[in-house]
Amino acid sequence: MPGERTGQRPRLRAEQPPAQTTLVIRGGRDTPDKLRTHAQRTARAWSLDGQPLLGISVFAVLDIPLGELLSRRFATFATIYLPDIARLRQHGSGPAAHRPAPALHHPPAPRRRHRTRRAAHRARPRAAEPAVR
Amino acid sequence: MYRVDITADLNDEDDTGYLWTFLDEARDPAQITPGALIVAGDQDAAAVCQVIDLTPAGDGTIVHLRLLPGLVDDYRDLVQRALAS
Numbered sequence: 707m708p709g710e711r712t713g714q715r716p717r718l719r720a721e722q723p724p725a726q727t728t729l730v731i732r733g734g735r736d737t738p739d740k741l742r743t744h745a746q747r748t749a750r751a752w753s754l755d756g757q758p759l760l761g762i763s764v765f766a767v768l769d770i771p772l773g774e775l776l777s778r779r780f781a782t783f784a785t786i787y788l789p790d791i792a793r794l795r796q797h798g799s800g801p802a803a804h805r806p807a808p809a810l811h812h813p814p815a816p817r818r819r820h821r822t823r824r825a826a827h828r829a830r831p832r833a834a835e836p837a838v839r
Numbered sequence: 840m841y842r843v844d845i846t847a848d849l850n851d852e853d854d855t856g857y858l859w860t861f862l863d864e865a866r867d868p869a870q871i872t873p874g875a876l877i878v879a880g881d882q883d884a885a886a887v888c889q890v891i892d893l894t895p896a897g898d899g900t901i902v903h904l905r906l907l908p909g910l911v912d913d914y915r916d917l918v919q920r921a922l923a924s
Contacts, residue, residue: 709895763850
């Protein structure tokens with residue numbers, strides 16, 4: 707039996723993260739098709755101000771060393787993307803910060819959806835550290 | 840390349856702290872029951888997970904998954920050791 711989309715407005719933080727110093731982390735490998743699927747899945751489940759919310763999940767390090775997070779939570783991924791907030795904003799993405807995994811969200815305009823995918827696709831890929839695997 | 844039981848973005852966690860995806864993304868939804876051990880993710884990134892619960896949400900049913908430690912390959916090795924005669 708279907709339910710309601712979960713509204714994300716109460717979960718958003720008012721403050722903006724520092725642009726240059728805040729890393730966000732996403733495990734991949736991502737492709738445009740995968741990101742489209744993930745964003746559509748989010749829109750099925752979540753809403754923002756009554757509208758389906760297109761979003762892609764990323765992590766931000768708050769209270770755990772980056773290396774520990776990578777080895778514990780991201781060991782499954784062959785590729786890890788580590789863009790900073792400023793880089794995401796260059797492509798029109800905005801973080802909807804909530805714990806434990808912030809989501810990158812956009813208004814549901816087609817042009818911005820395209821930018822979302824490209825932003826994530828261009829994020830710098832890094833192979834998982836050998837110690838992780 | 841992995842063949843998963845249910846497609847999921849392994850980055851997706853909600854405020855429960857668990858991974859989530861939709862039940863209709865399972866190859867066989869009948870396998871997705873609370874407590875079941877399954878493989879979630881996609882052909883490039885997959886992980887062994889335990890099904891926590893199923894909850895109506897959005898236009899379907901959301902499945903919450905606990906991400907179990909280790910790689911899928913680790914579990915294969917574990918099972919092979921356990922079943923070796």
